[in-house]
Amino acid sequence: MTAESDRLTSQPERLYAVVPCAGVGSRAGVEGPKQYHPVAGRPVVAHTLAALAAVRRLHGVMVVLSPDDDRFEAVAPAHPPGWAVRTGGASRADSVAAGIRALRERGAAPSDWVLVHDAARCLIQPAWVDALIDACLLDPVGGLLALPVADTLKQSDGGRAVSTVDRQGKWAAQTPQMFRLGVLADALDHVGSAVTDEASAIEAVGLSPRLVPGHFCNFKVTWPGDFALADQLLPSLAGQHGDMSR
Numbered sequence: 534m535t536a537e538s539d540r541l542t543s544q545p546e547r548l549y550a551v552v553p554c555a556g557v558g559s560r561a562g563v564e565g566p567k568q569y570h571p572v573a574g575r576p577v578v579a580h581t582l583a584a585l586a587a588v589r590r591l592h593g594v595m596v597v598l599s600p601d602d603d604r605f606e607a608v609a610p611a612h613p614p615g616w617a618v619r620t621g622g623a624s625r626a627d628s629v630a631a632g633i634r635a636l637r638e639r640g641a642a643p644s645d646w647v648l649v650h651d652a653a654r655c656l657i658q659p660a661w662v663d664a665l666i667d668a669c670l671l672d673p674v675g676g677l678l679a680l681p682v683a684d685t686l687k688q689s690d691g692g693r694a695v696s697t698v699d700r701q702g703k704w705a706a707q708t709p710q711m712f713r714l715g716v717l718a719d720a721l722d723h724v725g726s727a728v729t730d731e732a733s734a735i736e737a738v739g740l741s742p743r744l745v746p747g748h749f750c751n752f753k754v755t756w757p758g759d760f761a762l763a764d765q766l767l768p769s770l771a772g773q774h775g776d777m778s779r
C-alpha cells in the first residue's frame with residue numbers, strides 16, 4: 534500500500550473498489566476478452582485501473598479475473614500483489630460477490646464502502662469517481678453514476694416498434710456503484726446471480742440508491758464500434774478531469 538493509503542487507515546471507514554474483469558466480451562467481436570483489447574495504445578483494463586489508481590480516497594482496488602486468465606499480470610504489472618483474484622464467476626454478479634469476499638479476506642469491514650466499476654468502462658475519469666464519492670459518502674444507502682434517458686424509448690417485437698415507453702424518470706445505469714460492503718454482500722446473496730448491477734440488488738432489499746449524474750463518455754465498451762469510439766475520446770478526456778458537463 535502507498536503512504537497515502539497508510540494515512541487513510543486511521544479513518545473509521547475505508548473505501549475500496551472492486552473491478553469485475555472476468556467477462557468474455559461475446560458482443561464485442563474481437564479475439565479474446567474485450568478487456569484486453571487495445572484502445573488508445575493500451576488494453577481496455579489498463580486505462581480503467583490507471584483512472585482508479587488516481588482516486589486518492591480509494592484504499593485498494595480488487596480486480597476479479599476469470600480462473601483461466603493468463604494476461605492480467607503482463608497488462609498491469611504495477612498492480613499490487615494480492616489485489617487480483619482468479620475467482621470470477623459465470624455472471625457479473627458472481628464475480629462481484631467474489632471480489633467482495635476477497636476484500637473481506639484482506640481485512641475490509643462490513644461498514645466500509647465498496648465502489649464496483651466495470652473493467653470495460655475504460656473512459657472513467659478520477660473526477661467522476663470523486664463526484665460519486667462526494668455524493669454518497671453521507672448518504673444512508675449509497676448510489677451510482679447514471680444518466681437520464683435522452684431518447685424516445687421503443688418497445689420492440691420482432692424488430693418492429695410496438696409501443697413507446699414513457700421515458701419520464703428513467704435513467705441509464707453506469708458504474709461505479711457505491712454501497713456499504715456488508716449491505717451489498719447481503720443484498721447480492723439475497724438476489725442471486727441474475728442481477729446486472731449492484732443497484733438492482735440493493736433495490737431488491739427495499740433500499741433506493743442515489744442517482745448521481747454521470748458522463749455520456751463513461752460508456753461500457755460492448756459492441757465492435759465502441760473500441761474506435763474509445764480510441765478517439767480517451768486522449769481528449771485526459772485533459773479535462775474536472776468537467777462533468779456534456
Ligand SMILES: Nc1ccn([C@@H]2O[C@H](COP(=O)(O)OP(=O)(O)OP(=O)(O)O)[C@@H](O)[C@H]2O)c(=O)n1
Binds near residue numbers: 553555559621623
Ligand atoms: N461473468 C462475468 C461477466 C462480466 N464480468 C465483467 O463485468 C463487466 C461488464 O460486463 P459486460 O460488459 O457484460 O462484459 P462481458 O460479459 O464480458 O460481455 P458480453 O455480455 O458481451 O459477453 C465487464 O468488465 C466484464 O469483464 C465479469 O467480471 N464476470
Ligand SMILES: C[C@](O)(CO)[C@H](O)COP(=O)(O)O
Binds near residue numbers: 651705706708730731
Ligand atoms: C453494471 C452495468 O454496467 C450498468 O449499466 C450493466 O448493468 C452491466 O450489464 P451487462 O449485462 O453485464 O452488460
